[in-house]
Amino acid sequence: MKYSKATNYALHTMLFLAKQIPNKPMGVQQLAEMQNVSPTYLSKILTKLVKEGMINSVSGANGGYTLRHDWEDISFLDIIHAVEGKSSLFDCCLYNDPKCVIKEVMLSAEEKLENELRNRKISDLVKK
Amino acid sequence: MKYSKATNYALHTMLFLAKQIPNKPMGVQQLAEMQNVSPTYLSKILTKLVKEGMINSVSGANGGYTLRHDWEDISFLDIIHAVEGKSSLFDCCLYNDPKCVIKEVMLSAEEKLENELRNRKISDLVKK
């Protein structure tokens, strides 16, 4: 079990955008170069972020991506959910027993993970 | 990101063995039937558990698998590590920056997950 590279790229992109203080859009070309990834692939990931309302996009010359207005509220969990989806990390295989005691433990652990990720904001990493 | 089915099978197998109170070995055949998985595949997973010292195996007639003597100490984390390996859930892509602030956050979240999984034992689920 590993976080995908896509999540990695998404998180770093969000941090780049957050450090780029004013509302000047950054193009995918530039963002891709900084992360050493192909622009077309990164573009697909960023489109997910747009659809989930994490960032805004502007087509055309001097276009690119900007963070949404209330970006300071965006948590790590928000970004990860936008890229990886929101389904649980564990499903019981035994006829999908809804009362599986193992599943209960696994979900409680996942909750701890999510709580931490929910409390950490991209904006916390940008304060100078 | 999902836990593998292998982890699922491993956890359920450990619970089956724990409920089978005496030291009578259970064969992979029986364990596989109960979980509706092929015996050869399950066998590979159980071999990992043997190598990591979670369970003991006995070949030959009336052989099979038993929990190790101090099985009451075995945590969910132990089992998951035996099956999925111990490497971290997140690696920074940017030239593997060791001081990546994003990585720090991700690792702290992973720690919360692991703490919970370390505190939960298979034996807790078996107390009648």
Place this chain on the structure above:
DNA sequence: CTATTATGGACATATAAAGTCTTTTATTGG
């Protein structure tokens, strides 16, 4: 209008998980 930039869909490739088959090794009961 044209250059620029994001979006979308259809592919292609790579990697990992899931599962099978066969042989070998170990152990027990007779």
Place this chain on the structure above:
DNA sequence: CCAATAAAAGACTTTATATGTCCATAATAG
């Protein structure tokens, strides 16, 4: 010792998912 039983090991196939490419389309600024 022998035969039946059961785990271990290796090579292999299949399936699923992540990663990545290519090209056409849509939107926008100048």
